[in-house]
Amino acid sequence: MIDKDASAFVPFYIKDCTLAAIATGAKAQTLAELRDRIIVAHPSSVYFHFWEGRLRTAFEHREYHNDFANWIHTYLHDDILAERLDLINPMEYDDIEFVRADLIGLINNRIEEIDYVPWVKSEDQFEFVRSKIIIFSTSYHIHTPHELVSIFPLLTHSSIFYHVIDAARRLPEKDNDFSAWLSGFGNQYADLCSELRRIDPYFISMEALQAKIYGIFTKYFLGTMS
Amino acid sequence: MSEIIEKYKEVAGSEAIDQIYQLAEPLKNIKITHVNSTLMGGGVAEILSKMVPLTEAFGISTQWEVIHGPPEFYQCTKDFHNALQGNRTLIPASRLEVFEAVNKNNAETLRPILENSDVVFIHDPQPIAMISHFPDRKGKWIWRCHIDANKPFWPVWKYVSQFAARYDASVFSLVKFIHYLPHPMFIIPPSIDPLSEKNIELEQKEIDQVRELFGIDSKRPLLLQVSRYDRFKDPVGVIEAYRLAKKYNPDIQLALAGGDASDDPEGEAVLNEVKRAASNDPDIHILLLPSNAHRTINALQRSADIILQKSIKEGFGLTVTEALWKGKPVIAGNTGGIKLQIINKQTGFIVNTPEGAAYRIRQLLQNPQIGRETGLLGREYVYDKFLITRHLRDYLSVIYSLMFEESDRIELSPR
Numbered sequence A: 001m002i003d004k005d006a007s008a009f010v011p012f013y014i015k016d017c018t019l020a021a022i023a024t025g026a027k028a029q030t031l032a033e034l035r036d037r038i039i040v041a042h043p044s045s046v047y048f049h050f051w052e053g054r055l056r057t058a059f060e061h062r063e064y065h066n067d068f069a070n071w072i073h074t075y076l077h078d079d080i081l082a083e084r085l086d087l088i089n090p091m092e093y094d095d096i097e098f099v100r101a102d103l104i105g106l107i108n109n110r111i112e113e114i115d116y117v118p119w120v121k122s123e124d125q126f127e128f129v130r131s132k133i134i135i136f137s138t139s140y141h142i143h144t145p146h147e148l149v150s151i152f153p154l155l156t157h158s159s160i161f162y163h164v165i166d167a168a169r170r171l172p173e174k175d176n177d178f179s180a181w182l183s184g185f186g187n188q189y190a191d192l193c194s195e196l197r198r199i200d201p202y203f204i205s206m207e208a209l210q211a212k213i214y215g216i217f218t219k220y221f222l223g224t225m226s
Numbered sequence B: 001m002s003e004i005i006e007k008y009k010e011v012a013g014s015e016a017i018d019q020i021y022q023l024a025e026p027l028k029n030i031k032i033t034h035v036n037s038t039l040m041g042g043g044v045a046e047i048l049s050k051m052v053p054l055t056e057a058f059g060i061s062t063q064w065e066v067i068h069g070p071p072e073f074y075q076c077t078k079d080f081h082n083a084l085q086g087n088r089t090l091i092p093a094s095r096l097e098v099f100e101a102v103n104k105n106n107a108e109t110l111r112p113i114l115e116n117s118d119v120v121f122i123h124d125p126q127p128i129a130m131i132s133h134f135p136d137r138k139g140k141w142i143w144r145c146h147i148d149a150n151k152p153f154w155p156v157w158k159y160v161s162q163f164a165a166r167y168d169a170s171v172f173s174l175v176k177f178i179h180y181l182p183h184p185m186f187i188i189p190p191s192i193d194p195l196s197e198k199n200i201e202l203e204q205k206e207i208d209q210v211r212e213l214f215g216i217d218s219k220r221p222l223l224l225q226v227s228r229y230d231r232f233k234d235p236v237g238v239i240e241a242y243r244l245a246k247k248y249n250p251d252i253q254l255a256l257a258g259g260d261a262s263d264d265p266e267g268e269a270v271l272n273e274v275k276r277a278a279s280n281d282p283d284i285h286i287l288l289l290p291s292n293a294h295r296t297i298n299a300l301q302r303s304a305d306i307i308l309q310k311s312i313k314e315g316f317g318l319t320v321t322e323a324l325w326k327g328k329p330v331i332a333g334n335t336g337g338i339k340l341q342i343i344n345k346q347t348g349f350i351v352n353t354p355e356g357a358a359y360r361i362r363q364l365l366q367n368p369q370i371g372r373e374t375g376l377l378g379r380e381y382v383y384d385k386f387l388i389t390r391h392l393r394d395y396l397s398v399i400y401s402l403m404f405e406e407s408d409r410i411e412l413s414p415r
Helices: A031-040 A043-055 A067-074 A079-086 A096-113 A147-154 A157-170 A177-183 A186-197 A206-222 B003-012 B014-027 B043-057 B071-084 B093-115 B128-133 B154-164 B204-213 B235-246 B267-278 B294-303 B318-325 B354-366 B368-385 B388-403
Strands: A012-028 A126-142 B031-036 B061-066 B119-123 B140-145 B169-172 B185-187 B222-226 B253-259 B284-289 B306-309 B330-333 B349-351 B409-411
Touching: A012 A031, A012 A043, A012 A157, A012 A177, A012 B014, A012 B388, A031 A067, A031 A096, A031 A126, A043 A067, A043 A096, A043 A126, A043 A157, A067 A079, A067 A126, A079 A096, A126 A147, A126 A157, A126 B014, A126 B388, A147 A206, A157 A177, A157 A206, A177 A186, A186 A206, B003 B014, B003 B043, B003 B388, B014 B388, B031 B043, B031 B093, B043 B061, B043 B318, B043 B388, B061 B093, B071 B093, B071 B154, B093 B128, B119 B128, B119 B388, B128 B154, B140 B154, B140 B388, B169 B388, B204 B294, B222 B235, B222 B294, B222 B318, B235 B253, B235 B267, B235 B354, B253 B267, B253 B294, B267 B284, B284 B294, B294 B318, B306 B318, B306 B354, B318 B330, B318 B368, B330 B354, B349 B354, B354 B368, B388 B409
Parallel strands: A126 B409, B031 B061, B031 B119, B119 B140, B140 B169, B169 B185, B222 B253, B222 B306, B253 B284, B306 B330, B330 B349
Antiparallel strands: A012 A126, A012 B185
């Protein structure tokens, strides 16, 4: 975590991460079961099913942005509900519990709209998984903000996941580590921080997120787009 | 950095190695023991033969022990294997008595080692009951299930799970293989070793020699399936797919390369079924390779134009990983861990029937560019997800979290 007050005097250490997946044993075969399991799921399980897909390979193009919407689309064939759930952007919520509440509300609403509870074959059940995040140091660190331009293309997607997506649940105001560090230099980089904070990582791939942030850094520090 | 680690760094990347170092550092004083039932043959033995020295190279004391039993014991564990993969297999009580007695005997033989281990990995059901004989164990015992237990024959799962439940944690290859156990159930796919004889780069001359050795025409396309002669691998379905495709591509050849694992008593019966299905077609090459023919298998895979793994049940399917690593077009069954490796039409092709396999064979033979593209992505995918370095990192993460850190966030110190 970046200490805002001291950040101007400390280097920015690049970290990397992996999510260790742990099965919960909870499964859902119907929409009602999905709702009931979400009600009692561990918070890290709700988080996992919204974000873990970002750490899979870049060429696996999924129809929707979270596992719940994808399962409902692929196996329940209910695209109306899948589209509604896809719009739940966890970055817009202060707490994963509010995400959970909206998920349950939308599924409940859909169960009331339709006359039957759709179900899937047992082999296609939704399997609830939770995770531990394991954070690694890397050999990269920078001392000045200008170095962000040269280091950023070297970062792995999981590193960007840690500094942007995971940072949102670690830092106040769902900040990212780059903005938090730059804020330690006073108002000098206020515009850059604001621009970074406006990025919404939920609806874009990790590749696109990396390109977008890199574009912001190159434009700011070099006056050109990448 | 040791020579072995330098080699892995070259092929798996420095980040992967550095992450293992960070996990290994706080584990340097522990002792790990892996236990399984065969020294050679099958994916588990292959992984362990590399995993153990690699773990040692990172400074963690690690050993590998193999349990022993009479033929009836292996018949019983083969029954377990079939039943956990869904076959309705009723196991006589007398056979279970042999199973438990063998576990008891091996527990006594291995007692000094296992009692002295901080972490014990028990692989698959064969040694699973040994835990009953260590009621006061101090180390963490982890059951590593490599089998596709998605839809097990319930009475057998119930029997096996009474032992599994006693472990401190379990590890499964896919979330779908999991049935609830009262401890943390980690999901860790297996892996291949890019430096093993089966996966290292070979010179074209050696590849050509192997093809010649088995009488395979080097000028005509070769389809290949590498796997034990096991009904779950559907070798007869592969022959059917070959025949359907041959109508349109008369010059194709098929090689079925089967190993023999010492813990698989059904292999011979299935081999005879395959021979009958092939009915002396000179373009079907049925190869029975010794379990240590890794380099030969490597050469066969590299010489193939298309690699099939038309399994109808599969734990993970390391032969698929091997084929992807070699950049080959792969056609594989819609089951188990194959679905984790083959992203349909991206890293290969998923099929459900011999007809589906035949269609993809025809498509790939007519459009080799498609196979080259999926091959490139397949190799990249294996690099990211299925190399032994990632596997070791995940095992060490499990150990670390069981021994030191129960929270959902583990932050490692720089080394």
